[in-house]
Amino acid sequence: MNSRSPIKIRRIALIVGSVVLLAVALLFFRIVARPFWFSPPVRTLDQVSLHEDVRWCRLTRIDLRDKSDLLPTLRFNGQTVWPRPDLLPASFDPKLVLTNAMNPGLGVRDLHRRGITGAGVSVAIIDYSIFGAHPEYAAQVAEIYRIGDAKSPTMHGPAVTSLLVGAHCGTAPGAKLYFVVTPDPGGDAATYAAGLDWILKKNETLADKEKIRIVSVSATPSGKSFRPFKNPRLWDAAFERAEKKGILVIDGTVHHGFVGPCRLDPADPEDPAKCIAVLARNRPTYFDGRLLCPTSPRTVAEEYKKGKPGFQYCGLQKETIEAAGSSWAMPYCAGIAALGLQVRPELSPGEIRKLLLESAYVSSDGKRFINPAAFIAKIESNSANKNSNTGHASNNP
Numbered sequence: 001m002n003s004r005s006p007i008k009i010r011r012i013a014l015i016v017g018s019v020v021l022l023a024v025a026l027l028f029f030r031i032v033a034r035p036f037w038f039s040p041p042v043r044t045l046d047q048v049s050l051h052e053d054v055r056w057c058r059l060t061r062i063d064l065r066d067k068s069d070l071l072p073t074l075r076f077n078g079q080t081v082w083p084r085p086d087l088l089p090a091s092f093d094p095k096l097v098l099t100n101a102m103n104p105g106l107g108v109r110d111l112h113r114r115g116i117t118g119a120g121v122s123v124a125i126i127d128y129s130i131f132g133a134h135p136e137y138a139a140q141v142a143e144i145y146r147i148g149d150a151k152s153p154t155m156h157g158p159a160v161t162s163l164l165v166g167a168h169c170g171t172a173p174g175a176k177l178y179f180v181v182t183p184d185p186g187g188d189a190a191t192y193a194a195g196l197d198w199i200l201k202k203n204e205t206l207a208d209k210e211k212i213r214i215v216s217v218s219a220t221p222s223g224k225s226f227r228p229f230k231n232p233r234l235w236d237a238a239f240e241r242a243e244k245k246g247i248l249v250i251d252g253t254v255h256h257g258f259v260g261p262c263r264l265d266p267a268d269p270e271d272p273a274k275c276i277a278v279l280a281r282n283r284p285t286y287f288d289g290r291l292l293c294p295t296s297p298r299t300v301a302e303e304y305k306k307g308k309p310g311f312q313y314c315g316l317q318k319e320t321i322e323a324a325g326s327s328w329a330m331p332y333c334a335g336i337a338a339l340g341l342q343v344r345p346e347l348s349p350g351e352i353r354k355l356l357l358e359s360a361y362v363s364s365d366g367k368r369f370i371n372p373a374a375f376i377a378k379i380e381s382n383s384a385n386k387n388s389n390t391g392h393a394s395n396n397p
Helices: 005-037 093-101 106-113 156-165 191-204 232-244 328-345 349-358 370-394
Strands: 076-077 124-127 143-146 176-181 213-215 248-251 259-263 291-296 297-304 310-314
Touching: 093 310, 093 328, 106 370, 124 191, 124 328, 143 191, 143 349, 156 176, 156 248, 156 297, 156 328, 191 232, 191 349, 213 328, 232 248, 248 328, 259 328, 291 297, 291 328, 291 370, 328 349, 328 370
Parallel strands: 124 176, 124 213, 143 176, 213 248, 259 291
Antiparallel strands: 076 310, 297 310
8 A cells, every 4th residue: 555645535635624624614604604694683672862872772671652743753673572562652652653754855756756856867876885675675686886995884874765765764765876985984085086087087978868967875975073084175076066067966975065963843744844953963053054855754674684684763863972963964955956847847956956055944042944845846846937037038029
């Protein structure tokens, strides 16, 4: 027998053993570890506070019968485990609360029933990663473009997407969406500027009627912020290039941004007069002069693991930290602007901003709340007047 045979046999056995161990490890990760890696573990709580995040929490030990005022302020999802019905207020149904908060409110669904859905308008979002197959917005997603090392989806990307073009949650469910994925965590305006420049390049390949007209950016890539970005000038330069090309960019910056957050009245979400401004912590005038758009209570899409789509309810909001906490306002406003462009595609970014602000409901203390129905009525009225004036001029040369 060859003296080297035992050595060869041991080597082969070692290789086979390594392959088997690797296969077992991969199988363990796929079946056991991976779900925990991508899904937060369920926590059991003994008490709950106002505005608490109880997603993936078990509340079965808590008596919530006298917590009718607390429950609408919570953040929860389909993985929240509630107490049995006799430990909940009789009027509280988590599934109904989540479903009702899909409604954008302020008469938006009435506009949708009239066929004003953003159809024929292309919009874009620059945000953290999404899976494009979530049933809430899969039909609206035209393309997803990734910049740099984008991680798996977080809460943010699916949420803003659903608020803009979501079939149930969106203000413009008929619009076509281009989504630009930025690295998470962000912090570098260069990636946001690259995203906006990609949109400009994309428009060069699209027919005039298909060009992207609105970009929603729930971030502050330049200007003063409690969490400043690197390379802010790159964003400002890209912003100006986009505006010159007829693209309305809605961001959260102090100098470019014009929207802020407010709360809908859960009992009457259609009335802008019942909206309440959400103030920035220790800076109550931070959003003064801005167009306030509903950020709560709203239900948004979530998908942390591919093929496992869901929804989460974002309860009544207490405050923001400067712009942080106003992210839902940008896609809401972008969707309303898309409705306007469906009615009058020739409107410029400046004209859209002007009409949104002029049509706003103004409260007794000077706060401006977005008023979608009045915005569309103003656009339709202006369009009718323009056509009337044109006809009159043609009869009187």
